[in-house]
Structures are given as C-alpha cells and as structure tokens.
Amino acid sequence: MASELKIQVNERIFTVAAAPDTPLLYVLSDELQLQGPRFGCGLAQCGSCSVLVNGVETRSCATPVSAVVGKSVTTLEGLPAWYAKQKKLAHAPALHPVQQALIDEQAVQCGYCFNGMIIKASELLSKTPQPTEAQIRSAMNGHLCRCGAYPRIVKAIERAAEVMRGPSLSHNEAPGKTAGKTKVAEVTR
Numbered sequence: 001m002a003s004e005l006k007i008q009v010n011e012r013i014f015t016v017a018a019a020p021d022t023p024l025l026y027v028l029s030d031e032l033q034l035q036g037p038r039f040g041c042g043l044a045q046c047g048s049c050s051v052l053v054n055g056v057e058t059r060s061c062a063t064p065v066s067a068v069v070g071k072s073v074t075t076l077e078g079l080p081a082w083y084a085k086q087k088k089l090a091h092a093p094a095l096h097p098v099q100q101a102l103i104d105e106q107a108v109q110c111g112y113c114f115n116g117m118i119i120k121a122s123e124l125l126s127k128t129p130q131p132t133e134a135q136i137r138s139a140m141n142g143h144l145c146r147c148g149a150y151p152r153i154v155k156a157i158e159r160a161a162e163v164m165r166g167p168s169l170s171h172n173e174a175p176g177k178t179a180g181k182t183k184v185a186e187v188t189r
C-alpha cells in the first residue's frame with residue numbers, strides 16, 4: 001500500500017507516494033526521472049544502480065525507499081554538487097573529477113557500468129585521497145564491467161585522485177535535474 005514518504009535527493013526534498021518496500025531505484029528513475037542509477041541485475045550484485053546514501057555507496061535496487069527517509073541520497077546527477085560541498089568550493093564543477101578522468105583516459109566503452117564505477121570511486125576518494133592500486137581494485141571489486149574496461153578505470157581513478165589532491169579545478173555551472181511527474185512534489189525548505 002502506498003504511503004507518502006519524504007526523501008532527500010541531491011539536496012532537494014521530495015514527497016513521493018510509494019509502498020515503503022519499493023526499491024529506491026524505481027522511485028529515483030520512475031518518479032524523480034533520474035537516469036544516472038541503472039537497472040542491471042536487480043540483486044545487489046553488479047553495482048550499476050549505486051547511489052550515495054549519507055556518503056556511502058548503496059545499491060538502490062536492493063534498498064527499500066523507506067530506508068532512506070531522513071538520510072541524504074546523492075545520484076550521479078548530484079555528484080558534482082556533492083563534491084563541491086565536500087571541498088567547500090564556491091561552485092560545483094560540470095563533472096566530478098572521476099567523471100572527467102574517465103573521459104580523459106578514454107575508459108568508457110558501452111558505459112553501462114559507469115554510474116556505479118563513478119559513485120564508488122567518488123566514495124573511495126572522499127575517504128582515501130591517495131589510494132594504492134590495490135586499494136582501488138579492492139574498492140571496485142563489487143562493480144562489474146561487461147566490457148572489461150577495468151585497467152583504464154583504475155588508471156582514471158588514479159588520475160582523479162591526483163587531480164583532487166592538486167590545485168582546485170576550474171568550476172562551471174552544476175548540472176541539475178528536475179522532477180517531472182505530477183506524483184512527485186518538491187517541498188520548499
């Protein structure tokens with residue numbers, strides 16, 4: 001049975017009508033029209049649906065929406081702003097450094113796994129600014145890439161770590177997404 005739940009996603013608060021055990025992924029994609037998290041296995045095995053919940057990588061396919069009430073959810077769409085907040089930057093960059101590094105290393109093939117890879121790498125670098133290759137491989141272990149782009153993904157994370165430790169990036173406007181369905185109401189804070 002549907003209930004009204006208030007959830008915070010990408011620094012905005014939404015009221016959604018959903019059964020409490022609805023997977024968070026369905027609410028994000030179907031109700032809030034956020035296409036960053038992707039459906040892969042639906043079994044918490046591949047990582048393609050990952051989001052940050054209070055800064056921790058979380059499989060949204062296996063997380064009931066009621067579990068994130070009172071917490072802060074960040075999807076790929078909100079990641080540059082999340083990064084800017086963490087680094088106390090005046091403006092969010094267009095891309096998180098991990099996203100830019102994946103482009104620079106030409107790591108993207110089909111790109112299906114990249115939502116989860118980016119979310120997990122962002123979590124890793126927020127806690128471990130200078131990870132070893134072994135630490136990167138260990139952190140990324142639960143994220144599957146059917147194209148086998150792992151070596152370039154690791155190189156990109158190393159590059160992003162270097163950028164994040166260095167001087168500030170030039171920042172331009174943050175990407176944003178708005179909810180598009182009438183079922184969803186944004187609550188003014």
Ligand code: FES
Nearest residue numbers: 040041042047061
């Ligand atoms: S779709 Fe969630 S882990 Fe695979």
Ligand code: FES
Nearest residue numbers: 111113145146147
């Ligand atoms: S780039 Fe295709 S699944 Fe990873």
